[in-house]
Amino acid sequence: MSPSDTPIQDRAPAAQAAGQAERSAAGKPALLEVEKMRVEFPTRRGTLVAVDDVSFHINEGEVLGVVGESGAGKSMTGSAIIGLLEPPGRIAGGEVRLGGRRIDNLPYEQIRRIRGREIGMVFQDPLTSLNPLYTVGHQLIETIQTHTDLSESQARKRAIELLAEVGIPAPDRRIDQYPHQFSGGMRQRVVIALALCVNPRLVIADEPTTALDVSIQAQIIKLLHKLCREHGAAVMLITHDMGVIAETADRVAVMYSGRIVEVGPVREVIRNAKHPYTHGLMGSIPMVGHDLDRLTQIEGSMPRLTEIPPGCPFNPRCPKVFERCRHERPELIPVEETQVACWLYDENEGATANGGRSGSHG
Amino acid sequence: MAEVAEAIAARETAAGSGPLVRVKGLAKHFDVSPPLLTRVLRKEGRTLVRAVDGVSFDIPTGRTFSLVGESGCGKSTVARLVVGLYSPTQGEVVFDGQRLADLTSRRQMAPVRRRLQMIFQDPFASLNPRWRVADIVAEPIRAHGLLDDNRAVLRRVGELLEQVRLSARDGEKFPHEFSGGQRQRISIARALASNPEFLVCDEPTSALDVSVQAQILNLMRDLQRELGLTYLFISHDLAVVYHISDYVGVMYLGRLVEWGEARDIFRKPQHPYTRMLLDAIPDLEMSGRQRIPVAGEVPSPIHPPSGCHFHPRCPFANERCRSEEPAPTPSPAGGGQVRCHAVEEGRLTEEVVQSELRRD
Numbered sequence: 156m157s158p159s160d161t162p163i164q165d166r167a168p169a170a171q172a173a174g175q176a177e178r179s180a181a182g183k184p185a186l187l188e189v190e191k192m193r194v195e196f197p198t199r200r201g202t203l204v205a206v207d208d209v210s211f212h213i214n215e216g217e218v219l220g221v222v223g224e225s226g227a228g229k230s231m232t233g234s235a236i237i238g239l240l241e242p243p244g245r246i247a248g249g250e251v252r253l254g255g256r257r258i259d260n261l262p263y264e265q266i267r268r269i270r271g272r273e274i275g276m277v278f279q280d281p282l283t284s285l286n287p288l289y290t291v292g293h294q295l296i297e298t299i300q301t302h303t304d305l306s307e308s309q310a311r312k313r314a315i316e317l318l319a320e321v322g323i324p325a326p327d328r329r330i331d332q333y334p335h336q337f338s339g340g341m342r343q344r345v346v347i348a349l350a351l352c353v354n355p356r357l358v359i360a361d362e363p364t365t366a367l368d369v370s371i372q373a374q375i376i377k378l379l380h381k382l383c384r385e386h387g388a389a390v391m392l393i394t395h396d397m398g399v400i401a402e403t404a405d406r407v408a409v410m411y412s413g414r415i416v417e418v419g420p421v422r423e424v425i426r427n428a429k430h431p432y433t434h435g436l437m438g439s440i441p442m443v444g445h446d447l448d449r450l451t452q453i454e455g456s457m458p459r460l461t462e463i464p465p466g467c468p469f470n471p472r473c474p475k476v477f478e479r480c481r482h483e484r485p486e487l488i489p490v491e492e493t494q495v496a497c498w499l500y501d502e503n504e505g506a507t508a509n510g511g512r513s514g515s516h517g
Numbered sequence: 518m519a520e521v522a523e524a525i526a527a528r529e530t531a532a533g534s535g536p537l538v539r540v541k542g543l544a545k546h547f548d549v550s551p552p553l554l555t556r557v558l559r560k561e562g563r564t565l566v567r568a569v570d571g572v573s574f575d576i577p578t579g580r581t582f583s584l585v586g587e588s589g590c591g592k593s594t595v596a597r598l599v600v601g602l603y604s605p606t607q608g609e610v611v612f613d614g615q616r617l618a619d620l621t622s623r624r625q626m627a628p629v630r631r632r633l634q635m636i637f638q639d640p641f642a643s644l645n646p647r648w649r650v651a652d653i654v655a656e657p658i659r660a661h662g663l664l665d666d667n668r669a670v671l672r673r674v675g676e677l678l679e680q681v682r683l684s685a686r687d688g689e690k691f692p693h694e695f696s697g698g699q700r701q702r703i704s705i706a707r708a709l710a711s712n713p714e715f716l717v718c719d720e721p722t723s724a725l726d727v728s729v730q731a732q733i734l735n736l737m738r739d740l741q742r743e744l745g746l747t748y749l750f751i752s753h754d755l756a757v758v759y760h761i762s763d764y765v766g767v768m769y770l771g772r773l774v775e776w777g778e779a780r781d782i783f784r785k786p787q788h789p790y791t792r793m794l795l796d797a798i799p800d801l802e803m804s805g806r807q808r809i810p811v812a813g814e815v816p817s818p819i820h821p822p823s824g825c826h827f828h829p830r831c832p833f834a835n836e837r838c839r840s841e842e843p844a845p846t847p848s849p850a851g852g853g854q855v856r857c858h859a860v861e862e863g864r865l866t867e868e869v870v871q872s873e874l875r876r877d
Contacts, residue, residue, distance in 0.1 A: 224726035225697075340814050368587040369753060370811045373797040395726065398799025422803055439731035441760035442801060443783055449738065450731035450760065456696045457726075 184255045185212035186389050187236070187357055192249035192259070194228070194235050194413075196460075203460040205231045205244065207413040210487075213357065218383065218390040220404030220421065222397060224436075226457050228413035229393045233359045235259075236391075237274055238266040254356070272302045275350030275388070277379070279362035281342035284349075285334040291318075291345050292330035295352060302353040317348040321378060340371035347379060354386050361393045376402050397440055401425055409433045412458060412468035419493025429495045432469045467498070475499060536575035537715060537747045538582075538599065542608035545569040545594050549819065566818050568594040570771035571608070576764070578714075581741070581748040583758040583779070585794070586768035587815050592751045595768075596719045599749055600635050601626070612715070631661045634708035638720035640700035644692040650703055651688030654678065657711040677706040680743075681736060698729035702736065709740070717749045722757060734761060755798055759783050767791045770818055770826040773845075777853015785850035787865070788857045789831045825858065832873050833859045 194206035206228045213219045223229045234240050236251050238261070251259040258269060270276070278284045286294060295314035299305055305313060311330070318326035321344040334342055343363065350358050363379060364372040380403050383390050392404055400407050400421060408418040409430065417430040428434040438451025455472045458464060464471055470480040479498050487494040488501060550556060550563040569591040576582040584592040597603045599610050601617050610617045612629055620626045634657070637643040644653055654674045657663075664670045675685030681702040692700055701721060708716055718737070722730040734757065740746060752758050758765060759779060766776035767790065775788040786792045796808035813830035816822055825843050828834040835858075843856040849863075859865045 224728060338814055368815070369755070369797045370587060370793060371814060373799075373811045376799075396799070397727070398801045401801045401803055402799045425801065425803060436728055439728045440801065441731075441734065441756040443756050443759045443795065443798060445760075447760065449735050452731050452735055453728045454732075456698060456729060 184252070186215045186217075186254060187213040187391070188250075188252040189232075189236065190250045190252075192232070192235060192251060193247045194231055194240065194244060195247040196244045198243075200461070204463070205413050205460060206235060208249065209410075209413070209415055210249075211408050211415060211418060213389050213391055215356070216384070216387050216389055217406065218380070218392055218404045220400035220407040221391060221393045221410060222395065222400050222407055223410035224395060224457055226412075226460070227410040229395075229410045230361050231413075232410070233361050233391060233393050237270050237276065237359060238263075239270075271298060271355070272353055273355050273357065275353075275355035275358040277343075277346050277350045277358060277360040277363045279365050281339065281346045281366070282334065284346050285342060287334055290331050290333055291337070295330070295345075295349060298349055299352050313352070314348075317352055318345070320382065321345070321348045321351075322374075323348075339367055340375065343367060343371075343375050344378065347375070347382065351382055351386055351388065355388055357389045357391065358383060359391045359393070362395070363392070364399060365394070365396070372399070373402075379403070397425065397437065409436070412463050413460070414468060414496065415487065416469065416496045417493060418487065423492050429490055429493060429500065430469075430497050431473045431475050431499070435474075467496070535577070537578040537613055538576040538749065539611040540575070540595070540599065540608070541573050541611065543569055543572045543595065543598055543605050543610065544607040545591075545598055545603055546606045564819060567771050567821070568818065569598065569605075572766075572768075572771075572773050573608075574764075574766050574773065574776055576715075576747055576749060578747055579741070579745050580763040581750055581761055582764040582766065583750040583752060583762040584766050584768055585752055585755060585758045587753060587794075589770070589815055589818055590768040591771040591818075592753075592768050593719055596635070596717045596749060596751050600633055600717050601630070602635075627661065631657075631663075631711045632713050633715040633717065634711060634713040636701075636704050636708050636716060636718045636721045639724050640697055640704050641692075641724075643704055644700055646692055648691075649688065650678070650690055650692065650695075653692070653703060654688065654706045654710055657707060661711050663711065673710070674706075677710055678703075680709065680740070681706045696729070697725050698732055701725060701729075701733055705733075705736065705740070709744070714745070715747045715749070717751075719751045720753070721750075723752065723754070730757070737761065755783075755794060767794065770815065770821050772826060772856065773854075774827065774857065775848070775853060775855045777848055777851060781848070781851035781853055787848050787850055787853075787855045787860045788827075789833055789859070789865070790827045792870075793830070825856070831859075833865060833869065835859075 189212065190210050191208045192206060193204065193208055196203040196205055209232055221229045221232065235246055246259050250257055253269065253273060258266060292311065292314055295317065296307065296310045299310040299313055315326045315330055318330060323329050323341060323344055337345060360379060364375050367375060376399055394400060404421045406419060407421045407424050408415045409424065411432050417424060417433045424433060425437065428437050435451055435453040439453060441450060453472055458468065466482045467480045467485050470476045473480065485496045485498050487496050490500045545568050546565045547568055548563060549566050572595055574582060584595055586592050594603065598605050612633060615629065617629065620629060651671065651674050654677055655670050658670050658673060664673060674688050678685050678687055683699065683702055692703065695703065722733050725733060738761065741748065750761055762779040764777065765779045765782050766773045767788065769790050775782060775791045782791060786795055793811055797811045816829065822829050824840045825838045828838040831838065837858050843858050843861065845854040845856050846861045848855045849860065
């Protein structure tokens with residue numbers, strides 16, 4: 156029950172399994188497959204590409220972290236998968252498959268069935284995901300009845316069990332209370348109960364702990380991890396916080412300017428970051444016990460969607476930039492256990508690649 | 518210009534002569550009572566929130582003191598008390614030998630106001646969207662009458678913008694043309710405009726992305742070195758606090774529970790709350806270190822628990838902790854202070870803590 160019950164020991168096999176699944180992908184399809192997904196926003200001044208040809212997969216029962224800074228397109232990727240893009244945003248290309256079935260082109264009523272039933276959701280702000288005018292019980296029972304054949308009293312019983320499961324004390328009393336009567340951490344527990352109430356196969360959690368205090372954050376991460384494991388649900392965990400990823404995820408995808416720049420097992424990406432952006436990002440995080448005079452600094456900031464440079468989007472800020480980066484867009488290249496979208500690792504760039512690797516984060 | 522030179526000279530003599538800021542028994546109570554009629558009908562008295570309840574610390578010249586704690590612990594209220602945005606219910610703030618409470622008139626207050634400035638959390642809310650950046654940064658210069666000549670003011674604004682690694686030409690622009698990190702640089706330039714010695718920074722990087730946060734933290738450290746600034750830094754992020762601070766105070770429900778040199782506190786935390794906060798930091802190095810599980814939530818500050826405020830969440834609490842408020846005692850780990858009965862009585866031995874780890 157300690158927060159260290161997500162240690163490397165029991166994460167490592169999962170990460171390995173993930174690696175194997177990747178290799179044997181042709182055999183059994185992953186739970187969620189996203190292929191070359193592109194999200195566009197038509198505006199008066201032209202089309203903005205918020206998510207640019209993003210491909211990744213999530214295996215059954217796996218936790219995939221999606222990390223990036225604001226504007227990297229990580230939340231947009233989550234919303235696109237569950238069909239919750241705000242118009243005029245739309246999926247302009249690619250495919251999303253859940254258990255082998257294509258879901259990005261379904262009519263509204265069908266995707267609504269999948270949402271909640273097969274994909275649960277947890278958002279950042281628990282106040283906006285709960286309706287303030289209904290009791291917590293009402294909202295849970297409604298969700299359970301929408302997706303199952305349970306009677307009202309059975310659904311209520313199930314709701315009380317769920318509240319107990321997410322660690323809400325005296326659930327039989329609390330079920331008839333309104334969201335404002337719960338604290339922030341307790342509200343987030345209710346939202347997690349809502350997401351898990353019909354045992355979905357995938358939970359998309361978008362910054363589930365960002366609005367919470369550190370001590371509550373640790374509890375919620377632990378809870379989410381434990382419950383998803385017990386319910387056998389896979390998780391797509393979207394966050395800006397590498398610490399949360401390190402505690403929870405099996406694999407991590409790092410996003411920058413609407414693209415995935417690096418994806419691989421968490422341990423590998425954190426300890427041995429390959430992409431210069433990931434490397435810089437890791438160095439810029441202050442850590443307790445590290446006596447540094449200065450933090451590593453990535454100069455500048457992420458480009459606006461209107462000003463994404465040609466070639467690699469990171470090239471203006473990259474300390475290892477060379478000519479090719481400015482013209483040619485790098486695709487994900489397998490390097491050891493991870494995949495990196497960086498020309499440093501292209502075989503044709505032999506000499507530079509070695510330089511890039513030896514300089515990676517240790 | 519004469520005043521600027523004077524200020525720099527004054528600062529040089531002040532360096533190394535004890536604390537620049539001294540906070541003694543500071544308390545701020547807010548009245549959150551329901552309206553009079555409701556109180557009469559319900560036969561209730563007044564309700565007070567003791568947002569800050571007897572906080573004392575010193576900040577030596579040229580150093581950084583950080584207050585850290587969860588939301589509602591009163592750290593931002595302390596920040597506002599120190600700059601004089603709130604007046605204390607009890608206790609006092611002494612700035613360079615002068616009690617802020619003694620400065621009753623605007624005229625008396627002005628010279629002190631010039632010397633202490635504040636940086637706020639949200640750089641989107643703290644800059645007037647209708648003003649050009651140059652006017653925002655020039656405002657303190659004009660308000661304090663530091664320079665008369667408009668051209669001199671603009672030259673100074675250019676210097677300030679370059680000091681925070683922006684371009685002097687950025688003064689022409691409006692705040693919306695900048696990113697969050699750049700806006701926070703503008704806030705810092707504005708704070709520096711009156712040549713202050715003391716900056717109160719209330720969560721200055723909490724709204725920023727991690728790579729931008731690194732830029733701002735590096736900048737703050739450079740400026741401290743260049744200008745000999747003293748910081749009071751408020752944050753909930755322990756890793757940021759570890760990086761920036763010389764001294765740390767951990768707050769819980771209006772009280773400081775442990776304070777002293779940052780390295781001592783982080784290396785050998787004494788108070789169970791400090792230990793819990795440190796254990797709640799995600800293990801980014803993936804070392805798999807053993808940690809005491811975090812339990813419970815911060816109770817409502819309107820009805821704080823009796824005795825030691827932390828006792829309902831503390832695995833080591835006993836009867837005394839529930840009834841008696843602990844007094845500050847010297848920390849066994851070094852020069853700091855702790856408010857904990859268990860530490861004072863020597864109950865928190867390594868074995869006890871270890872068994873708590875194993876219990877889980």
